[in-house]
Amino acid sequence: MTVHPTPLACSLAALVAAAGCDTSNEAGRRTPNTFEAKGVEVQMPIEGDAGLTATGDRLVRERGGSVLLTGNAALSVEGPLGMRARADAIRLDESGIVTLEGSVRATMEVPGEPDIEDLTAGAP
């Protein structure tokens, strides 16, 4: 995702840079440590081509450099677990740990089990 080339977006990009994230968004209401807009997106690389995208309607830069997303907070992971999740709040911290809090609803992919025919193969 490319950072939206507006001063506001650039400022926001700098806002979340401490958390190792890139972001793009539409214009919204901003204070020194918060940004409010419909569907603010924050992307964070994981490893290789994998990465996650967190969205919300309110972004807050917290002390210590973490970023908190609230308001229709959602998480999408491209790669590990194929996870999709929603929660009241999503926090991304500098160490790469992502925490979802409040009414978490998530789905993740798991490998299918062997076919029942595979299980019985070779049986007398």
Add this chain to the structure above:
Amino acid sequence: MRGITALAIILFAAAAWSAPRDRVEVEADRLRIDHRARAASFEGSVSARYRDLTLTCELMRVTYDEAGDVSSLKASGDVNVTRGDARATAATARLDARLGILVLEGKPVLVRQGSRLEGERITVALATGEVEVEQARGVFKLGVGANDD
């Protein structure tokens, strides 16, 4: 009836298990994802649905490999598993999705239609519905239509 090494019985209804990938739906109070540890932990009032199996617990930790596939799924704290009219409780549960087995440990108890089995370890083969209870002991009701506990 300690001393019985293993007792295999059909308690869980079997289903066709052939999908290459399945989805687990989880609800919890909190989810913590640590990519460096390749782990995701669901905490507080965890409820996970995996096909027709529902698992509730206080903590569920999922680890994944380099490819991003689940390598282990472990539940702990007041584990309760239901599938159809069968219900099992234990201190911990471990799902091996590749082998299609669920292993319950820590005073596991299996209840269905008035039958109650306890053991050292209960292993459920999800594909066949077979249940293996190690060091089994308990009451097994014969007949159809027995009242559930």
